Amino acid sequence: MTIKDIARLAGVSISTVSRVLNNHPDVSKEAKEKVLAVVNEYKYIPNASARELVKTSSDNIGVVVRGLSNPFYTKIITEIGARIEEAGYTMVMQQIGTSDDEILTGAMMEREKRLLGLIFLGGRLDYTKEQLSSITIPFVQCTFNNQYGNLDKSNYSSVGIDDNQAAYEAVEQLYKRGHRNIAVLLSGPRDMSVSQVRYEGYLRAVKDFNLESGDDLIISINSYNMADAYTGVKKWLEKKIKFTAIFAISDGLAMGAMKALRDGGYKVPDEVSVIAIDGIEASEYLNPVLTTLCQPMEKMGNRAVELLTDIIEGKKGHEHVVLPTSIRLGESLSALK
């Protein structure tokens, strides 16, 4: 069933069918009705590949999301979708797996969907200028921090938090409550991801506040899974390292840690305080409620779209926006006597 068949069945030309399908004004009522009738009868659906192939422009903005159903992105995506719509563009979203190449995906989307711009969610930190050059339209990295990259900042925009500083502040919260033996729960050890950046913030705080330090206080697991965090922390507890608090680089890891602590007989927050970074929904439903530094998810999505549309419309150049975190005071912190 192609446009040709519809044309034949409706007794009109291909162009007329196309016009009806695209709501062009200059079609007679009769022709329109005839075509629509046939379209409905045969449940004809135009081939999008053919459409895209022939089009030379669009109002599409691409969104590439890394990671299947990362709860953390849901709110951001919703916000991005709403803002793109509001600005008069169309969102084309593509989810990719953890190990897929987002730059390649973006480059393909750029060509196929005739994108005006791209937003990447959950990008890696290690792209080379070379790799990035396959994308020729403006793009903004959301929740991304090219701390280790050597990218030319004038070639793209970004919006995120200062992960290093957030970690520093999380540790500071513990310090202010009298904690000096603070373990860090991270994914890595050195995986060039956000985990590493936050770990460095922890180290900076440890140094600044003159806290206890050393490998004994590092709980390193190989993923961002709650289950792995649980197992890792449980095993670590057996070593009987002296500690009074845990800083987890993500809410998810903190959730695993809190269960491990409970199963290990440690009371949170009475015996051990726990703090993290992210502010996902689930961590607010724990008992005790997790204290965490929240990423401003709506704001991030909002700003990402704003940055991109400003560039597309020629209003501004590339910018790098660092948004502040806000602390959600739960029940997982207590002051040492």
Added chain:
Amino acid sequence: MTIKDIARLAGVSISTVSRVLNNHPDVSKEAKEKVLAVVNEYKYIPNASARELVKTSSDNIGVVVRGLSNPFYTKIITEIGARIEEAGYTMVMQQIGTSDDEILTGAMMEREKRLLGLIFLGGRLDYTKEQLSSITIPFVQCTFNNQYGNLDKSNYSSVGIDDNQAAYEAVEQLYKRGHRNIAVLLSGPRDMSVSQVRYEGYLRAVKDFNLESGDDLIISINSYNMADAYTGVKKWLEKKIKFTAIFAISDGLAMGAMKALRDGGYKVPDEVSVIAIDGIEASEYLNPVLTTLCQPMEKMGNRAVELLTDIIEGKKGHEHVVLPTSIRLGESLSALK
């Protein structure tokens, strides 16, 4: 940058470029190297729309997932992806919003991607035969239960749990522990979704076990959000209805409920028992750990692919598989004295 440009730049014909790009054997080493060099230099990426347009067949299996990042689907999708790969097919996944039309999406994918079959995740229950007819390839509904639909079961396959029975068994667990005043927390009230089916299972159990019944024991909210469940339960508690247990139709709702109970001064499980259905990861990290009837997620993904490939390969016809749930005994249940 098109295949034509590459051909010109490499000094060969477009067919040769096409052959190189598609790894066809009959190309001389020199030609291949020349083409590859140009491709790399200019970061040429073939236009997938054009490719798809010209292709008449594929080994693609489409997967349509409803709902942005539903944690419940992650495991199923991972499993589906692995099985599709294993069976020698290629997975083409598309995520759609809660209010998007999955049948239309499926129909479009069928035509564009030349799919051999489709798997729907999280489908609605209310499609008409008419609507479904726009899909002409075999498809299987995963986690779907056409309890209220009037679909011809011989036209599609499905795999899921018996939601009504699962709810019944959940309530039975409470009954066996002496509970007679069991509230139900659901999303709806009558939204034709899985919530409704589980609610009917609750009603059946209430009748069979001669439990206390009535509207007072129904806590109805308008979403599957933890936050809404929290607010809803909190408000409901103010009514001071007599109850000793809550059956939540999903883990997410149970999480909201447990926090509301805690904030309202009710101890779980000492004063109130809570049970749910789903078995998502987060609910295992609660304190107390939620007792819930787990859906066999891996198995579901596994069987969905198996059903579909068997049909594609002509080995079998359509089937409707009902998988058993398994109880995860957490800490949210206690027996009444």
Added chain:
DNA sequence: CTGAAAGCGCTAACAA
């Protein structure tokens, strides 16, 4: 208001 025809970028016969 309508139709004929060109061509989007690519693959796959078919020739050479």
Added chain:
DNA sequence: TTGTTAGCGCTTTCAG
């Protein structure tokens, strides 16, 4: 081993 060519299904001038 290579190049020529005919479409895939659609949109869009350009004539009528």
